[in-house]
Amino acid sequence: MNYKINEMFETIQGEGSFTGQPSIFIRLQGCPVGCSWCDTKHTWDVEQSDEIAIVDVLAKTQETSKWSASSEEQLLDTVKAQGWQAKHIVITGGEPCMYDLRPLCDTFENAGYSIQVETSGTFEVLVSDKCWVTVSPKINMKGGLEVLAQAIDRANEIKHPVATEHHVDELKALLNQFNANHKPVYLQPISQKQRATELAINTCIANNWRLSIQVHKYIGIE
């Protein structure tokens, strides 16, 4: 498979149940969903004129829409050549489930890595059985109910960005609709805003959900 890579870096996972885990992030280019508060808008559009070499992706010092095409074997070679020590791979985006991720999962799992995917539930989740799937459901967005149902069913955790009570109500309705109340739920304040953080804290306590505060943004790492 050919994957379009926007970024690749080693850092600490800052979100969800793997928070604190040294991880290699592979950020794929392309997302048609259009969340107004998205913190990776530079990954939305895929322009042929933005294609660059993988060395230039690795050398990026700021967020751009430039990407490089790479096969799963080339990605594994790149990770090894970088000398990165993390054994956990986070595939994010953009919307990674626009791609069939099974070849990528298989290649890295066979080389001894664990894999996690961050997805919006707007595309069918095509991953290995062992892959940890984080679904951040984009309610009433592109994709449709059947696709969202498959993603929620496959989800190992549900991570929901919140800024208003409306976001909480939407999540509760969704958990009921898809019989997903038994899944681990993380609330993630949108963009570190104080009101959103207070809402997330209070709602987590009231519902016995967990808090995810995008640790990397507080400590100034990637």
Ligand SMILES: C[S@@+](CC[C@H](N)C(=O)[O-])C[C@H]1O[C@@H](n2cnc3c(N)ncnc32)[C@H](O)[C@@H]1O
């Ligand atoms: C940038 S998205 C990429 C993966 C996929 N498209 C998705 O939405 O899950 C990664 C995670 O960041 C969350 N996110 C995006 N923008 C955010 C923001 N401004 N504040 C908090 N979380 C945000 C998303 O909901 C998702 O959980």
Ligand SMILES: Nc1nc2[nH]cc(C(=O)O)c2c(=O)[nH]1
């Ligand atoms: N450190 C760190 N943790 C993250 N967890 C999810 C991220 C994402 O952008 O998907 C992210 C990210 O960009 N950086």
Ligand code: SF4
């Ligand atoms: S689905 Fe994910 S990448 Fe796409 S716009 Fe929404 S938060 Fe951003």
Ligand SMILES: [Mg+2]
């Ligand atoms: Mg991020």
